[in-house]
Amino acid sequence: MSKVTEIVSQLASPIIEDLGLELVDIEYVKEGRDWFLRVFIDKEGGVDIEECGSVSERLSEKLDEADPIEHNYFLEVSSPGAERPLKKPADIEKAIGKNVYMKTYEPIDGEKAFEGILTAFDGENVTLEIKVKTRKKIINIPYEKIAKARLAVTFS
Secondary structure (H helix, E strand, O other), rough: OOOOHHHHHHHHHHHHHOOOOEEEEEEEEOOOOEEEEEEEEEEOOOOOHHHHHHHHHHHHHHHHHHHOOOOOEEEEEOOOOEEEEEOHHHHHOOOOOOOOEEEEEEEEEOEEEEEEEEEEEEOEEEEEEEOOOEEEEEEOOOOOHHEEEEEEEOOO
């Protein structure tokens, strides 16, 4: 985590918790000539535009006071969307029974990318039920080998 995202996390967390929301992720990225500070929030059932606006307004005041970013940037507060990242063990716990996409640092059974139903997580291993052609296959992925994980939308 960069220094900017750490500071923003410290400033944003009390505001977000006060509103009964969850801080999902913070990105601080340069796109073209512009810098973007993106704060992703969520709650059971999703967040609405008013909640995003409320967090944005209150966080903007705190950022003006603390001034952790020396150049101009755009602040965006939004929902992580349907393909929400799974950053923490608690996120993975909540995703049991859902379709997920995971990428690993090194190959497992010759693969580094997996999509399937998350069936279990014991704190050390994630268990996925994946489809290989017409068969279902169970795969265990050590938590520390997960490079990236997110919910995955399926279209039937």
